[in-house]
Every structure is written in C-alpha cells, then in structure tokens.
Amino acid sequence: MATIGELLSAAVERLRSAGSDTPRLDAELLLARAVGADRTGIIAHPEIEVGPGAAAAFAADVDRRATGEPVAYIRGVKEFHGIALATDERALIPRPETELIVDTAVDEVIARLGRGAAARQGSRIRVVDIGTGTGAIAIALAVSLRRRRLLEAVEILATDVSRDAAALARENAAAHGLLDVVRVEVADLLPPLAGSFAIVLANLPYIPSATVDVLGGSADHEPRLALDGGADGLDLVRRLLGILPDVLEPGGVAFLEIGADQATAALEAARVALPDAAAAVLPDLAGRSRVLRVGTSAA
Ligand SMILES: C[S@@+](CC[C@H](N)C(=O)[O-])C[C@H]1O[C@@H](n2cnc3c(N)ncnc32)[C@H](O)[C@@H]1O
Numbered sequence: 001m002a003t004i005g006e007l008l009s010a011a012v013e014r015l016r017s018a019g020s021d022t023p024r025l026d027a028e029l030l031l032a033r034a035v036g037a038d039r040t041g042i043i044a045h046p047e048i049e050v051g052p053g054a055a056a057a058f059a060a061d062v063d064r065r066a067t068g069e070p071v072a073y074i075r076g077v078k079e080f081h082g083i084a085l086a087t088d089e090r091a092l093i094p095r096p097e098t099e100l101i102v103d104t105a106v107d108e109v110i111a112r113l114g115r116g117a118a119a120r121q122g123s124r125i126r127v128v129d130i131g132t133g134t135g136a137i138a139i140a141l142a143v144s145l146r147r148r149r150l151l152e153a154v155e156i157l158a159t160d161v162s163r164d165a166a167a168l169a170r171e172n173a174a175a176h177g178l179l180d181v182v183r184v185e186v187a188d189l190l191p192p193l194a195g196s197f198a199i200v201l202a203n204l205p206y207i208p209s210a211t212v213d214v215l216g217g218s219a220d221h222e223p224r225l226a227l228d229g230g231a232d233g234l235d236l237v238r239r240l241l242g243i244l245p246d247v248l249e250p251g252g253v254a255f256l257e258i259g260a261d262q263a264t265a266a267l268e269a270a271r272v273a274l275p276d277a278a279a280a281v282l283p284d285l286a287g288r289s290r291v292l293r294v295g296t297s298a299a
Helices: 004-018 023-035 039-044 052-066 071-075 096-114 117-121 136-147 163-175 209-214 235-247 263-273
Strands: 077-080 083-086 125-130 154-160 182-186 197-202 248-257 278-283 289-295
Touching (some): 004 023, 004 052, 023 039, 023 071, 052 071, 071 077, 083 163, 096 125, 096 136, 096 197, 096 248, 096 289, 125 136, 136 163, 136 197, 154 163, 197 235, 235 263, 263 289
Parallel strands (some): 125 154, 197 248
Antiparallel strands (some): 077 083, 248 289
C-alpha cells in the first residue's frame, strides 16, 4: 500500500504537468476527501498508508482534476467567508474577493441598527442579493448576523435568473438552517413587486465577453451566464443601476462587485443612472477597486 506522502508526490507531479497552478493544494484537498480526513491531517501524517479503496477514489479525482475540472466541483464544496457551500456546475464557484461584499454588508446592517433604522420603521432591514449563484453572499451574511444574534433584524431575498443556481442556493440555505430567513427566487434581477430594499448586494457577471472566451481554467466549467457581462463587462451592472432608483429605499445603499479595472466606468454608469446619489469605489485589502457603493439620501 502506498503512503499519503507517496500518493501526494505522484499526484503533485501529475497535476503540475497537466497545467494546474496549485498542484500541491489540489492534491492535498483531493486526498483529504478520499481518505475522509481534513487537509491538515494529510499534511501532518505523510507516513500513513492509504487503503486500496481510498487510493482508487483519489486516482479517479486526480484524473478529473488533470482534465481541468475545478477542485471545488470535484469535492462538491467550497469554503467561503468561513462557511462551507455546496458547489457544482449549476453555479459559479464563490471567489475569496467576494467576501468583501459580505463584510461590507455586515458593517452596514450593524451601522443601521446603531442608528435605530429598523426600530424606527418597526420592521426588518430588507436586504437583497441579486445574482446569488450558490447563495454565497446572502447565506454568508445571514450566518455572520446569526453569530452576532442579529439575524432577527433582517429579511433577505436572494435572486438568480438561473433556475439551476437558485435551486443550489436553496439547498445551501437549507443546509445552513436558513430557509426561513433567506428566500430564494428565480428572477431577471428582481421579481415583480419585490418592493424596495435598504441594502442591495450584487456580484453580477462583469467580465467582458471577449475575455470570457479566453479565460480558461475553472471558467471552462462554470456557467457562461455567471461570467459574461457583455461587451465591456458592465451590461448587467448598468441594468441594475438603471432600476436602483425604484429599488432602493430612501437612504438605501447598494454594493456591487466590479472588476479591479472597472472603477472609472462603473462610477460613470452610476452617475448617469443616479445623478443625485453618492457613488464611490471601495478597495479590497490589496487596494484594488472591487466594490461600487451607491447610496441614496434619506427622505
Ligand atoms: C458572478 S456570478 C456570482 C454568484 C454569487 N453571487 C457569488 O458571488 O458567488 C453571477 C450570477 O448572476 C446570475 N445572473 C446573471 N444574469 C442575471 C440576471 N439578469 N438576473 C439575475 N441573476 C443573473 C448568474 O446566473 C450567476 O449566478
């Protein structure tokens, strides 16, 4: 029987020559899945022998990865903002950069509660996550608020134009015990009569079509609908900005993920759609522009 260390070494070489940028990480995650351990256990015990069943399962997963299939789809799970989300070909694999929108939304809810916004209105703070995919933003926000015992303060709608993605988001909401808090609906941006929201969150597709054509990597396996933002990438962002005046409550705020090179175009689009709103671009920890913030003034 081969040891963990021997299986890992062979798989790392195989995945490196197949073109993976992260062959060791990939191999560790896949071997951990095959033996039913976590990755730290794999790293800590290279001397342990792996049984034939687990070794065969690992070999099959390495074959899939060598064809370019993303590790998150092979494992069926992706960690995002400290939670595990079921992940498959129905939706985009949640990216770490999207965690900024979750953190920003948590801060916004806390700030609004500090100002007594919900209490004044005698209602919950209405939040919508448009283009929810796996449900990543909506569910991570709800989990963060539950940890702070603030879940009662919000009502969260999550939408996606893809039926498949919406089904996956519902499965993830159920897995986190949030089906009664995160309502998932199939809609082109928003369902009719959705009402208005204090906080609008969206990570809509923002990659220019021509770039999607040549991205490669995990994008070859992810739904094009989740990536393709039209000629300059901002078609969906512009459409959403166009309806924001009807969707945002007075004093409401929207946080939209954008590409690091789209700050100027996104700010211009916001100025055109909402000339009286305050628009700004928020940087991530590395200083890259990642989130367009658009706030309307209170009534
Ligand atoms: C970049 S993915 C983001 C998924 C998820 N929010 C995340 O951050 O992982 C964009 C999502 O928007 C959805 N989408 C595309 N066009 C849409 C539209 N017109 N209305 C609602 N959702 C849309 C796609 O199906 C996809 O799930």
